[in-house]
Amino acid sequence: NVYHFAKLCNAKLMINLSSMSVYGNSIKSKFIDEKNNPKPISVYGNSKLTAEKMLAVLFEHYRIPVVNLRLFNVYGPGQDMNNLMQGMVSIYLAQALKNKKILIKGSLERVRDFIYIDDVVECWFRASKSNSCLNLCINIGTGIPTKVKRLISIIRKKIPGTKYYLSRPTKGDQNFIVGDNNLLRSKLNIKKFLSVEEGLQLFISSL
Numbered sequence: 001n002v003y004h005f006a007k008l009c010n011a012k013l014m015i016n017l018s019s020m021s022v023y024g025n026s027i028k029s030k031f032i033d034e035k036n037n038p039k040p041i042s043v044y045g046n047s048k049l050t051a052e053k054m055l056a057v058l059f060e061h062y063r064i065p066v067v068n069l070r071l072f073n074v075y076g077p078g079q080d081m082n083n084l085m086q087g088m089v090s091i092y093l094a095q096a097l098k099n100k101k102i103l104i105k106g107s108l109e110r111v112r113d114f115i116y117i118d119d120v121v122e123c124w125f126r127a128s129k130s131n132s133c134l135n136l137c138i139n140i141g142t143g144i145p146t147k148v149k150r151l152i153s154i155i156r157k158k159i160p161g162t163k164y165y166l167s168r169p170t171k172g173d174q175n176f177i178v179g180d181n182n183l184l185r186s187k188l189n190i191k192k193f194l195s196v197e198e199g200l201q202l203f204i205s206s207l
Contacts, residue, residue, distance in 0.1 A: 021045030076117030
């Protein structure tokens with residue numbers, strides 16, 4: 001429906017916000033790039049991959065170019081701190097701020113690629129202005145692996161007295177997922193990203 005509306009409006013480009021979830025689990029310590037064959041292990045990941053495929057078919061019919069931005073773990077101001085089903089950073093941070101207790105579903109050894117919202121918006125903006133991105137899938141991540149236990153350590157430093165508890169993992173959760181962002185760097189000319197420490201401080205200050 002959105003694509004058909006874009007056609008009615010004579011849009012020149014459609015940006016689809018996809019997700020790292022399309023990849024499923026990558027091999028441990030292997031950074032995943034856009035050439036990897038997507039193998040989603042969750043309903044969410046399958047829905048994102050389906051959207052990408054639908055847009056590719058629609059392009060063949062209506063010729064409005066699409067850029068699929070595969071977002072990694074986005075966090076920052078604007079996230080719903082009451083929604084404990086979405087956003088690893090915001091889920092843990094909300095629990096720490098509310099009662100200084102964090103429930104962690106899964107291993108502390110899981111690895112993620114956390115990217116601050118301002119960096120994502122900059123990528124989004126540049127992709128909307130670049131003809132070199134048309135009909136591409138692009139990883140939107142820092143390319144920096146961060147273990148869950150390091151994220152928890154940073155939160156505990158910023159919110160002293162916070163404790164954590166472990167429970168069973170969520171079905172379909174990914175163990176190791178870090179993006180190869182060479183395509184992002186070359187197409188969007190972005191070389192530097194906020195660190196998790198810097199991003200968390202800005203996030204906490206905004207609340």
